[in-house]
Amino acid sequence: MVSATQLSSYLYCPRKLFLSNVLLVEEPIKAELVLGTIWHQTYESLNNSEESIVTSIATSNYQEIFDIYRHKYSKILRDVILKNKSKLKEFNTSMIDVFNKYWPNFEEEAKEHALNISSFISKHKIFGKELWNELTPKILSEQYFKSKKLNLSGVIDVIEIHENKFHVPIELKTGKFPEKGMWDGHRIQLAAYMLLLDDAGKNVNEAVMKYRGTDKRILSMNSFLKEEVLDLINKTSTVLNSLEVPKYVDNKNKCKSCQFKDTCYDQDAIKKLLADATNRLKTSKK
Numbered sequence: 001m002v003s004a005t006q007l008s009s010y011l012y013c014p015r016k017l018f019l020s021n022v023l024l025v026e027e028p029i030k031a032e033l034v035l036g037t038i039w040h041q042t043y044e045s046l047n048n049s050e051e052s053i054v055t056s057i058a059t060s061n062y063q064e065i066f067d068i069y070r071h072k073y074s075k076i077l078r079d080v081i082l083k084n085k086s087k088l089k090e091f092n093t094s095m096i097d098v099f100n101k102y103w104p105n106f107e108e109e110a111k112e113h114a115l116n117i118s119s120f121i122s123k124h125k126i127f128g129k130e131l132w133n134e135l136t137p138k139i140l141s142e143q144y145f146k147s148k149k150l151n152l153s154g155v156i157d158v159i160e161i162h163e164n165k166f167h168v169p170i171e172l173k174t175g176k177f178p179e180k181g182m183w184d185g186h187r188i189q190l191a192a193y194m195l196l197l198d199d200a201g202k203n204v205n206e207a208v209m210k211y212r213g214t215d216k217r218i219l220s221m222n223s224f225l226k227e228e229v230l231d232l233i234n235k236t237s238t239v240l241n242s243l244e245v246p247k248y249v250d251n252k253n254k255c256k257s258c259q260f261k262d263t264c265y266d267q268d269a270i271k272k273l274l275a276d277a278t279n280r281l282k283t284s285k286k
């Protein structure tokens with residue numbers, strides 16, 4: 001089965017996908033990867049604590065609700081940074097710098113949540129469990145979906161459920177982002193999530209990309225996009241299930257920053273890795 005991230009990886013460079021998934025070349029850990037992990041873990045933890053925050057609120061006053069969120073979110077971010085302390089040390093990255101870099105985003109999230117809850121309580125005058133049950137949108141994080149029919153799987157960072165009906169998958173990214181819209185690989189990843197949700201019987205029309213420090217960028221589903229994803233699933237699956245090394249990518253700029261560059265251009269290394277992969281395949285068939 002093909003994963004949504006593998007589709008994005010195929011779009012970037014089929015050869016890279018082959019190297020990491022078929023020849024099992026390991027990706028070296030980079031500082032960006034650790035920072036991305038902190039970002040994701042913080043979001044996951046925030047979303048998992050949402051019910052307990054909402055049910056603890058006993059006021060409709062925006063500032064008081066914001067203070068509750070602010071306090072909780074800053075503690076979660078600090079805890080996650082501490083959990084990754086040793087990895088940050090490896091890259092000489094200061095914990096305070098990471099906090100200062102990420103906090104404005106999470107403070108913004110705290111404001112959004114506080115505003116939503118404050119206006120919801122002012123309108124409906126309900127608290128506790130009742131407030132949680134009625135509140136919209138609801139937020140779920142790290143949800144795994146798979147579809148045999150689509151030959152596709154994926155873990156969706158965040159899903160917002162509006163009025164207990166409309167599902168909006170949200171992908172969170174920390175790296176560079178385009179001035180407008182989203183990178184092609186991210187667009188396909190989001191489209192794949194929409195197809196997975198649709199296949200699971202959920203009502204879904206659009207998805208959201210959140211690049212750190214930017215507004216939400218929205219993607220709508222249409223028949224062309226669906227065809228594009230289905231075609232990519234087939235192409236990606238072909239690469240993953242073959243021992244044929246894909247060609248070098250046309251855009252050589254991609255190679256400059258590729259962590260597999262040395263192995264990729266070393267014909268002897270590729271030959272050896274291919275022999276290993278062939279042996280693994282033979283052994284698995286015995």
Ligand code: SF4
Pocket residue numbers: 013015016017019247248249254255256258259260261264265
């Ligand atoms: S070095 Fe270039 S061709 Fe090789 S895997 Fe990386 S991006 Fe692809």
